[in-house]
Amino acid sequence: METIQTDVAKKAAGEKAVEFVKPGMIVGLGTGTTAYYAIVKLGEMIKEGLDIKAIPTSAGTLQLMHQYGIPQTTFAEVEKIAVTIDGADEVDLDFHMIKGGGGALMREKIVAQASEKVVIAVGENKLVRHLGKFPLPVEVVQFGYEQTQRLLAKLGGPAIIRGAAHAPYITENENYIIDLQLNHINNPIELENQLKSIAGVATTGLFINLANVVVVGREDGSTTILHNMVS
């Protein structure tokens, strides 16, 4: 039976994840309803004297940083992020993930790739044996997106442009998103390589070998920390 994720599980995971943040760190801040709880908690810690700077993965997260008093830095000033805290839409047994349900996949991937440690906070319903039940977001450039959509549709499931057909959803990078309903991704690494070989694909919501730690929150407010031994 499918478990419905509530805010209790998200809050537990998000608040636990901030324990990986230490004084003086440069922190990457993800996007979404679980990352929100981490941001609020970091705001409290900053009020109590924690000294960090953060790089946001979306305009929404930047706005929350302003709201909760978290100082911002940028890639113009720093090359490495010590720890990034983010959510995910699905996490498999190898710690590969689907992200981008909220449309922030491009910036989240750039930030994750620049991070020494990526801590993913999720409710337990996000843990899956195989990725793909959650539609895989693929960010595509606007030029020729209809052709990119045709190529994506050949990968085994419906490829649906996000938003209305006559007014697609536009990402913060001025691209479109095509959601791929694959249901069961057998080989995420192979799929990522196939997707990246399509010229119109700007980035994909497949995050391969990027999560170092997964903090799982549960309905009773408890958490479990899983460490990726391969990364």
Ligand SMILES: O=C[C@H](O)[C@H](O)[C@H](O)COP(=O)(O)O
């Ligand atoms: O683009 C959005 C991000 O990848 C989110 O981290 C992901 O969709 C999970 O979001 P939430 O924590 O709201 O379920």
